[in-house]
Amino acid sequence: MRFTTRAIHGGFPKDPQSKAVTFPIYQTSTFSQEHPGEPVEFMGRALSYARTENPTRTALEASLAELEEARYGLAYPTGLAAVTCVMNTLNAGDHVIACSDLYGGCYRMFTKVYSRHGIEFSFVDATDLTTLASAFRENTRLVWLESPSNPLLNVTDLAAASAIARERGATSIVDNTFATPYLQRPLELGADVVLHSTTKYINGHADVVGGALLTNSDELYQRLKFVQNACGLVPAPQDCFLINRGLRTLALRMERHCDNAEKVAEFLSQHDKVERVYYPGLATHCGHGIAKKQMKRFGAMLSFDLKADVEKSKRFAASLKYFTLAESLGAIQSLICHPPTMTHASVEPDVRKSVGISDGLIRISVGLEDPEDLIEDLGEALSAL
Numbered sequence: 275m276r277f278t279t280r281a282i283h284g285g286f287p288k289d290p291q292s293k294a295v296t297f298p299i300y301q302t303s304t305f306s307q308e309h310p311g312e313p314v315e316f317m318g319r320a321l322s323y324a325r326t327e328n329p330t331r332t333a334l335e336a337s338l339a340e341l342e343e344a345r346y347g348l349a350y351p352t353g354l355a356a357v358t359c360v361m362n363t364l365n366a367g368d369h370v371i372a373c374s375d376l377y378g379g380c381y382r383m384f385t386k387v388y389s390r391h392g393i394e395f396s397f398v399d400a401t402d403l404t405t406l407a408s409a410f411r412e413n414t415r416l417v418w419l420e421s422p423s424n425p426l427l428n429v430t431d432l433a434a435a436s437a438i439a440r441e442r443g444a445t446s447i448v449d450n451t452f453a454t455p456y457l458q459r460p461l462e463l464g465a466d467v468v469l470h471s472t473t474k475y476i477n478g479h480a481d482v483v484g485g486a487l488l489t490n491s492d493e494l495y496q497r498l499k500f501v502q503n504a505c506g507l508v509p510a511p512q513d514c515f516l517i518n519r520g521l522r523t524l525a526l527r528m529e530r531h532c533d534n535a536e537k538v539a540e541f542l543s544q545h546d547k548v549e550r551v552y553y554p555g556l557a558t559h560c561g562h563g564i565a566k567k568q569m570k571r572f573g574a575m576l577s578f579d580l581k582a583d584v585e586k587s588k589r590f591a592a593s594l595k596y597f598t599l600a601e602s603l604g605a606i607q608s609l610i611c612h613p614p615t616m617t618h619a620s621v622e623p624d625v626r627k628s629v630g631i632s633d634g635l636i637r638i639s640v641g642l643e644d645p646e647d648l649i650e651d652l653g654e655a656l657s658a659l
């Protein structure tokens with residue numbers, strides 16, 4: 275089965291009991307047992323209490339696993355809840371290597387929450403494999419990768435980075451939110467775990483928040499599944515239903531997202547009011563070669579610096595017709611944000627500077643509108659600068 279078909283027919287598209295063509299919402303907190311301690315088996319899972327198992331969640335987890343071609347999938351109420359689950363498998367005294375250009379919320383959780391719990395972090399430029407390799411310590415347990423990264427679209431060689439982690443006995447995890455499994459499959463490249471904020475492209479319609487973890491490892495799955503239940507990191511069935519509906523069209527949406535983003539990137543990179551465009555699909559981008567090797571296409575996230583001061587750049591971000599000024603990404607509608615005051619406000623200014631995030635940086639998530647409208651809109655706002 276090819277990806278587009280798998281997204282539609284994979285997992286449990288039908289409810290095995292009612293044969294409903296769209297998997298239903300099991301809105302219940304618990305399940306009755308005929309004999310004490312012998313819960314009913316359904317879809318291969320023992321149904322006792324909805325924190326532990328819920329069929330709507332099981333259906334979503336099976337679909338997510340299909341998309342990444344993983345043996346196991348786990349669904350979470352948010353992307354950060356999936357991150358929490360991973361961090362809760364570690365012990366005080368463990369060391370984590372994370373890429374320096376990563377999602378602001380992950381950086382905040384690592385530095386403000388888990389460092390208080392005795393976990394040590396090193397943030398390194400993972401695009402430089404020598405730097406990555408030299409960051410390992412005796413107690414390094416986890417290597418946290420994100421590619422393309424947020425907000426600068428830096429590209430890490432995931433096969434090489436995962437191999438370095440494996441050689442040193444550490445687990446590698448890739449935040450694959452920007453690329454989606456349609457464009458990039460880190461497990462095939464050797465990563466141990468894949469993470470998604472399903473809030474973004476996988477759901478795709480800006481109407482729910484969610485997260486996911488995928489793995490082929492029995493041992494990692496058992497540990498993560500234990501923490502998911504023990505810490506109550508579970509999504510509600512309504513949200514599972516929406517994400518399971520959204521992901522059916524992932525392939526179609528991603529093709530159009532990429533078509534539109536390529537056109538927008540080309541337009542911006544040739545505009546005389548634009549200083550620099552960060553998009554891995556441009557031959558001038560430093561990660562273009564590796565992106566070409568490990569991704570099917572280049573995604574629909576891009577950032578740019580204007581030839582304007584910070585205040586003008588911020589006004590520009592608020593002046594577009596079809597690009598809504600909002601955090602988040604991966605929705606049908608185009609979104610625009612100013613990372614230094616929005617998604618990356620929790621990253622200290624000197625850290626932002628050191629990783630190359632300028633104070634005027636603009637990030638866009640190119641949606642599914644007509645690309646001509648998007649380009650006209652950007653062109654008008656740029657002329658008004």
Ligand SMILES: *Cc1c(COP(=O)(O)O)cnc(C)c1O
Pocket residue numbers: 352353354355377379380420424449451452470471472473474483484485
């Ligand atoms: C949004 C996002 C997250 C966090 O997910 P939430 O669903 O907002 O909790 C993690 N990583 C990346 C790359 C993201 O874009």
